[in-house]
Amino acid sequence: DAGVTQSPTHLIKTRGQQVTLRCSPKSGHDTVSWYQQALGQGPQFIFQYYEEEERQRGNFPDRFSGHQFPNYSSELNVNALLLGDSALYLCASSPSPKVARWEAFFGQGTRLTVV
Amino acid sequence: SQQGEEDPQALSIQEGENATMNCSYKTSINNLQWYRQNSGRGLVHLILIRSNEREKHSGRLRVTLDTSKKSSSLLITASRAADTASYFCATGPFYNQGGKLIFGQGTELSVKP
Numbered sequence: 001d002a003g004v005t006q007s008p009t010h011l012i013k014t015r016g017q018q019v020t021l022r023c024s025p026k027s028g029h030d031t032v033s034w035y036q037q038a039l040g041q042g043p044q045f046i047f048q049y050y051e052e053e054e055r056q057r058g059n060f061p062d063r064f065s066g067h068q069f070p071n072y073s074s075e076l077n078v079n080a081l082l083l084g085d086s087a088l089y090l091c092a093s094s095p096s097p098k099v100a101r102w103e104a105f106f107g108q109g110t111r112l113t114v115v
Numbered sequence: 116s117q118q119g120e121e122d123p124q125a126l127s128i129q130e131g132e133n134a135t136m137n138c139s140y141k142t143s144i145n146n147l148q149w150y151r152q153n154s155g156r157g158l159v160h161l162i163l164i165r166s167n168e169r170e171k172h173s174g175r176l177r178v179t180l181d182t183s184k185k186s187s188s189l190l191i192t193a194s195r196a197a198d199t200a201s202y203f204c205a206t207g208p209f210y211n212q213g214g215k216l217i218f219g220q221g222t223e224l225s226v227k228p
Contacts, residue, residue, distance in 0.1 A: 004157075031214055042203050042218030043158070056215055088155055094214050104216065106150075106158040 004093050004107035012113045013081050021076040021110045025093030032074040033104070034066060035090040043090055049074050050096065078112075086114045120219055121204060127225040134191040136222040138204030139184075145207070147180055148216070149189050152201045161189075161202075196228045 005024045013019050025032050031050045035043035045058035049068035068074045072093075078085055088111050092104040122137045140147070146165050150158040164171045164180045164187065171178045177190040191198055201223050207216040 033214060033216075035216075035218075037155075039155075040220075042205075042220045043216075045215045045217065048214055058215070090158065092158075092216075103160060103163065104148075104214065105160065108157040109155075111155075 004091055004105050006089075006091050006107035006110050008110060009108065010111045010113075012115060014115055015081055015083060017081050018077065018079045019081060019112060021078075021089050021091075021112070022073065023076070023091030023093075023107060024073045025091075026105050028095070029093035029105070030072045030096050031094045032068060032072065033092045033094070034074070034076045035092065036060070037088040037090060037109070039087070046076070081114045083114050086112060088112075121202070121222045123222060124220070125223045125225070127227065128194060130194060130196055130226055130228050132194055132226075134194050134198070134224055134226070136189045136202050136224070138187045138189070138219050140187075140204070140206050140217075140219075141185065142206075144182070147178075147187050148205045148207075149176075149178060149187075150203045150205060150218075152203065152221070154200075158203065191224075194224075194226045196226050198224060199226045200224060 004026050007022045033048040034046040037043040046060050047057040048055050052068045063079045065077045088109045090109045091107045094104045120139050144166055148163045149161040152158050162173050162178050164178050175192045180187045201221045203218050203221045205216040205218045
């Protein structure tokens with residue numbers, strides 16, 4: 001049973017470019033959340049997708065957008081990259097918000113470096 | 116913004132000693148969770164404690180929660196070199212606000228053999 005998988009593991013982009021990160025949730029999970037973790041900091045919530053819709057959003061600009069596909073996998077897109085977007089991007093999958101038992105499983109992350 | 120603050124920011128101990136990390140948070144919670152992160156990679160879920168629980172154990176881990184003080188502690192007993200990692204507390208999910216987790220800034224634990 002594969003856990004949460006993220007791709008790519010590392011990425012280097014130039015300022016102003018656009019990037020797409022991908023996440024496949026754990027089997028049986030249909031909710032995907034994205035987090036940004038700057039060096040030396042705790043993860044910060046970007047947004048959450050459930051039933052192919054953005055359900056909740058953190059304090060991030062519109063340059064950050066996402067998508068969830070019918071198979072529950074998800075993409076995080078960041079446009080007009082800034083140096084400050086350099087971070088570890090983590091994907092977390094969890095069961096439907098409707099179930100009583102809730103736990104989040106995290107992928108290994110994508111390390112994005114903007115130069 | 117961060118919900119919680121961990122204390123200490125860094126902790127260095129010898130193998131076999133106990134490690135205690137503390138977490139304080141600001142708003143009312145339903146759950147508090149502890150995660151481990153090795154070398155800036157993915158987060159591993161350690162334990163969840165609900166707001167109506169005061170203490171929970173899992174193997175060598177003991178978590179306490181004091182909702183009156185808005186604080187939690189994680190105790191790792193008989194530490195091993197493999198416990199070297201960053202440890203984060205996270206509040207959530209908030210059932211009426213989706214599955215968002217709010218993390219503290221973490222405690223970096225170093226266990227020397």
